[in-house]
Amino acid sequence: MRTLHLDLASPEVIRSAARELEGERVDLLVNNAGGIRPRHAVTDEGFELTFATNHLGTFAFTGLMLDRMLAVPGSRVVTVSSIGHRRGTVNFADLHFERGYDYQKAYFQSKLANLLFSYELHRRLTEAGAETISLAAHPGNARTEFGRDMSPFVRLMMRPVMRPVTWWLMHDPQVGALAAVRAAVDPSARGGEFYGPPGRAQFTGHPERIASSPASYDADAQRRLWAESERLTGVVFDYQGRSPRSS
Numbered sequence: 001m002r003t004l005h006l007d008l009a010s011p012e013v014i015r016s017a018a019r020e021l022e023g024e025r026v027d028l029l030v031n032n033a034g035g036i037r038p039r040h041a042v043t044d045e046g047f048e049l050t051f052a053t054n055h056l057g058t059f060a061f062t063g064l065m066l067d068r069m070l071a072v073p074g075s076r077v078v079t080v081s082s083i084g085h086r087r088g089t090v091n092f093a094d095l096h097f098e099r100g101y102d103y104q105k106a107y108f109q110s111k112l113a114n115l116l117f118s119y120e121l122h123r124r125l126t127e128a129g130a131e132t133i134s135l136a137a138h139p140g141n142a143r144t145e146f147g148r149d150m151s152p153f154v155r156l157m158m159r160p161v162m163r164p165v166t167w168w169l170m171h172d173p174q175v176g177a178l179a180a181v182r183a184a185v186d187p188s189a190r191g192g193e194f195y196g197p198p199g200r201a202q203f204t205g206h207p208e209r210i211a212s213s214p215a216s217y218d219a220d221a222q223r224r225l226w227a228e229s230e231r232l233t234g235v236v237f238d239y240q241g242r243s244p245r246s247s
Helices: 011-020 049-070 083-087 103-127 152-157 160-166 178-185 219-233
Strands: 028-031 076-080 133-137 194-196
Touching (some): 011 049, 028 178, 049 076, 049 219, 076 103, 083 103, 103 219, 178 194
Parallel strands (some): 076 133
């Protein structure tokens, strides 16, 4: 077992990490980026940092790793979204919030983008006849350090001491992790599926196969985001097991 340095906001580091795995067979890739930035920030390329980390970096690294996965029958790409995707819209006219920043909108946009990407990747893999599949998951509301940069109220609500009050709203991180685990290893899981806590709210509980928001199934948005992601990252996926083209 070894640790790989990977900064999803840095194209240079993403390519370096991919090169470290050249020649290896990869049977599972879990894209679990979930950063949120209270204040507007951009990468060296001028990309809004939340979108760059949660989506563009995920897109690029997956593309650069795909040739290693296509060689493994039954390999899986699991992309972790959020219940917040239901409140997300992808503003193609201002993806990087140059006209005004709202950290929640930026996060929700990136998590909707995760699903648009996952479903479009599934479609493309299927059309190519690949044995690699693409699935998605979300953890519900997990009681973690995710809210450490948010308001004092949010930080208070996420503390373990508040469990007697917030038991219905948040579950422990071990339970939150189960959705991604199920998508990764359940032998009955299929490409294009989405796993998360059950029920209307989907806040807590053991994962089941669920539906995502109507916006996430918009095929035009999926294709448009894919094309824009290729343009911004310079990574073009190859489904024949060769290393992808990148600029």
